[in-house]
Amino acid sequence: MKLSLPLIRISLLTVLASGLLAATLPLGAADGDKALLDKAKALFKPLPATSALADSTPQRVALGKALFFETRVSNDGRLGCATCHNPAFYGADALALSVGVNGKVLPRNASTVFNTSLLMAQHYGGNRVSVEDQAVKALLSPLAYGNTSYEQVEKKLQVLGYQSLFDKAFPGEAKPLSADNWGKAIGAYERTLLTPAPFDQFLKGDTQALSPQAKLGLAKFIDTGCAGCHNGVSVGGQMYQKFGITQDYWLATGSTEKEAFKGFDKGRFHDTKNEADAFMFKVPQLRNVAVTPPYFHDGSVATLPQAVRVMAQLQLGKQLPDEDVAHIVSFLESLTGEVPADFAKAPVLPVAPH
Numbered sequence: 001m002k003l004s005l006p007l008i009r010i011s012l013l014t015v016l017a018s019g020l021l022a023a024t025l026p027l028g029a030a031d032g033d034k035a036l037l038d039k040a041k042a043l044f045k046p047l048p049a050t051s052a053l054a055d056s057t058p059q060r061v062a063l064g065k066a067l068f069f070e071t072r073v074s075n076d077g078r079l080g081c082a083t084c085h086n087p088a089f090y091g092a093d094a095l096a097l098s099v100g101v102n103g104k105v106l107p108r109n110a111s112t113v114f115n116t117s118l119l120m121a122q123h124y125g126g127n128r129v130s131v132e133d134q135a136v137k138a139l140l141s142p143l144a145y146g147n148t149s150y151e152q153v154e155k156k157l158q159v160l161g162y163q164s165l166f167d168k169a170f171p172g173e174a175k176p177l178s179a180d181n182w183g184k185a186i187g188a189y190e191r192t193l194l195t196p197a198p199f200d201q202f203l204k205g206d207t208q209a210l211s212p213q214a215k216l217g218l219a220k221f222i223d224t225g226c227a228g229c230h231n232g233v234s235v236g237g238q239m240y241q242k243f244g245i246t247q248d249y250w251l252a253t254g255s256t257e258k259e260a261f262k263g264f265d266k267g268r269f270h271d272t273k274n275e276a277d278a279f280m281f282k283v284p285q286l287r288n289v290a291v292t293p294p295y296f297h298d299g300s301v302a303t304l305p306q307a308v309r310v311m312a313q314l315q316l317g318k319q320l321p322d323e324d325v326a327h328i329v330s331f332l333e334s335l336t337g338e339v340p341a342d343f344a345k346a347p348v349l350p351v352a353p354h
């Protein structure tokens with residue numbers, strides 16, 4: 001039944017005026033769109049409506065938001081999640097390398113926190129299993145919060161006036177205010193930070209949601225081989241791959257050796273100490289990539305077209321013509337969603353009881 005409609009229209013063409021001919025011409029484009037949509041649906045998935053865990057509550061999410069913006073728990077009192085995952089910069093910090101506690105420069109570029117609850121693991125080396133785990137471990141990291149014990153953190157939170165917020169977020173628990181629940185609350189908040197984009201509309205069947213350039217770019221992205229690594233719901237974030245397959249990555253990125261890694265960053269190797277993991281990095285998600293420069297694990301590449309060229313060269317051994325690069329960039333722009341409203345505005349934080 002579905003097929004008969006275009007056929008009837010085409011046969012009518014022979015008898016109808018040329019005005020109708022023009023109206024009928026986009027049929028070819030529509031068929032192409034449908035084929036591209038089918039190809040894309042086999043590789044990518046639209047964002048789910050929620051990634052909340054079953055026990056999430058509005059109280060827990062609200063506490064998580066407060067803790068995300070809280071700076072007084074860090075060792076120098078100046079650093080919170082939102083310092084490096086800033087609403088003004090799409091959940092990243094726009095620096096090549098983040099600046100941690102006491103002004104220490106971190107060896108890596110801050111990834112956005114949007115949609116990260118959907119990734120297979122957290123960090124380039126995948127050394128954090130979930131957003132909850134990531135938030136708990138950040139507390140004792142000498143580079144991030146710089147605390148020496150979880151007891152110290154719990155004491156700080158009590159003094160700051162957080163007890164009642166934890167009581168409401170974790171009712172009935174023996175010890176609601178704990179480092180573990182800090183992680184659960186922040187995780188519950190991060191799980192709300194999803195950013196649906198035009199590409200999701202496309203995947204749901206609205207082929208007009210992408211511009212003609214973005215559609216050419218999507219086709220290129222698939223046919224060139226990018227989607228072999230950047231696929232799934234986050235257009236990445238689902239596997240580890242070697243960075244620098246055709247040559248050492250720093251020859252193309254200009255990356256420098258890092259003291260923290262006693263040389264060039266070898267990715268997952270630093271977490272597992274397994275030689276097979278040398279230079280393996282978690283394939284980053286590409287959602288919001290157009291608005292979170294600079295690029296790569298050390299922010300060594302400033303612009304998106306250059307990052308696309310470097311990828312084609314290092315991962316696929318290809319030199320992409322400028323036109324293809326521009327189309328792929330248009331496609332990547334269709335992965336930009338809106339900053340969630342509950343993230344755009346900083347919360348008012350508790351003051352110490354007096």
Ligand code: HEC
Binds near residue numbers: 083084145285
């Ligand atoms: C000093 C800056 C800084 C602070 C503070 C900070 N982060 Fe990050 N964050 C980074 C950097 C840099 C990375 C990349 C690290 C890596 O991959 O090894 C990162 C990575 C992440 C990731 C992983 C994203 C991905 O794609 O794998 C999550 C999630 C995250 N941070 C959440 C948080 C939360 C929650 C807090 C507060 C508890 C926090 N961060 C505090 C700089 C920071």
Ligand code: HEC
Binds near residue numbers: 296328
């Ligand atoms: C063999 C797997 C693989 C292929 C193929 C691949 N990538 Fe990547 N891509 C990665 C890995 C791994 C990284 C992370 C590199 C790093 O920073 O350490 C990455 C990073 C990126 C980044 C930077 C993201 C950020 O937030 O900094 C962009 C953009 C990107 N890829 C686009 C592409 C495009 C476009 C193609 C096709 C031309 C492509 N990739 C092909 C594995 C791959």
